Amino acid sequence: xxxxxxxxxxxxxxxxxxxxxxxxxxxxxxxxxxxxxxxxxxxxxxxxxxxxxxxxxxxxxxxxxxxxxxxxxxxxxxxxxxxxxxxxxxxxxxxxxxxxxxxxxxxxxxxxxxxxxxxxxxxxxxxxxxxxxxxxxxxxxxxxxxxxxxxxxxxxxxxxxxxxxxxxxxxxxxxxxxxxxxxxxxxxxxxxxxxxxxxxxxxxxxxxx
Numbered sequence: 446x447x448x449x450x451x452x453x454x455x456x457x458x459x460x461x462x463x464x465x466x467x468x469x470x471x472x473x474x475x476x477x478x479x480x481x482x483x484x485x486x487x488x489x490x491x492x493x494x495x496x497x498x499x500x501x502x503x504x505x506x507x508x509x510x511x512x513x514x515x516x517x518x519x520x521x522x523x524x525x526x527x528x529x530x531x532x533x534x535x536x537x538x539x540x541x542x543x544x545x546x547x548x549x550x551x552x553x554x555x556x557x558x559x560x561x562x563x564x565x566x567x568x569x570x571x572x573x574x575x576x577x578x579x580x581x582x583x584x585x586x587x588x589x590x591x592x593x594x595x596x597x598x599x600x601x602x603x604x605x606x607x608x609x610x611x612x613x614x615x616x617x618x619x620x621x622x623x624x625x626x627x628x629x630x631x632x633x634x635x636x637x638x639x640x641x642x643x644x645x646x647x648x649x650x651x652x653x654x
Contacts (some may be wrong), residue, residue: 448476458484462511462518466561471522474553478529480505482522487512492582493521495528505529514595516567520582523553542580550578567591589647605631606646614650621650 446454455472462484463471475482485508492510497503507525509518527550531539539545554575557563563571570591579585582592586606605623608614613622613636620636630643 452476455482462509462513462515463522464515464519464557464562467519467557470556471519474526478505478526478533480507480526480529483508484511485509492517493525495525495532497532505532514592514597516563516595517582517592519557519562520554520571520592523557524550524578524581527553547578551575564595567595583645583647586647602649603652604646605633605644605648605650608650608652613653615653616644616648616650620653 452472455475456468459468459471481504483506488510492513493508495505495507497505507522507529509522509525513521527546528541530549530553531546534549535545554571558568558572558575560568570588574582574585574588583589590604605614608623610623610625613620615621621633621642622636624632624634624641626632626646627643629646631646632641633644634641
């Protein structure tokens with residue numbers, strides 16, 4: 446298969462997942478940064494990841510959840526491409542989400558920070574996020590909430606921060622009870638074991654009425 450044929454094949458696939466005006470650039474980057482992209486099923490613990498296949502000369506592999514809306518998919522993919530770019534420049538000699546990665550993420554995202562790619566309300570929040578990008582979009586409460594508005598399928602889950610102290614919820618098939626806010630985390634107790642845990646306020650849980 447020629448490079449042109451592979452480009453068109455990638456474009457046909459990614460058009461399903463990305464904002465239209467971002468597809469060509471992403472397809473170009475697949476060749477430029479030479480990585481394998483795998484689109485996977487829903488993973489509650491993460492939206493995407495980057496790794497290298499040591500058995501194949503440390504070939505870069507990026508995986509992204511297919512259930513993400515197109516804006517979350519793009520942000521997550523560029524986040525992981527920034528990891529790929531940083532790895533090619535520094536190997537494992539720098540921190541995973543250190544300054545080198547942040548600079549590469551900011552540089553790559555600059556290509557898409559316009560209203561041709563993102564709606565204006567989301568663009569405003571995203572620009573704020575990119576001033577000092579966190580390790581994941583879910584770690585930024587405002588960005589996470591803004592992205593949720595563009596989910597195409599109904600979400601039967603709620604954010605933990607939306608529950609009241611004393612409310613019970615299901616997380617990973619286990620029942621917990623919300624106790625109190627502790628700084629930026631929410632203290633909860635596992636009903637069965639009575640062990641206490643600190644949760645992110647934006648973790649998605651199923652409310653037990």
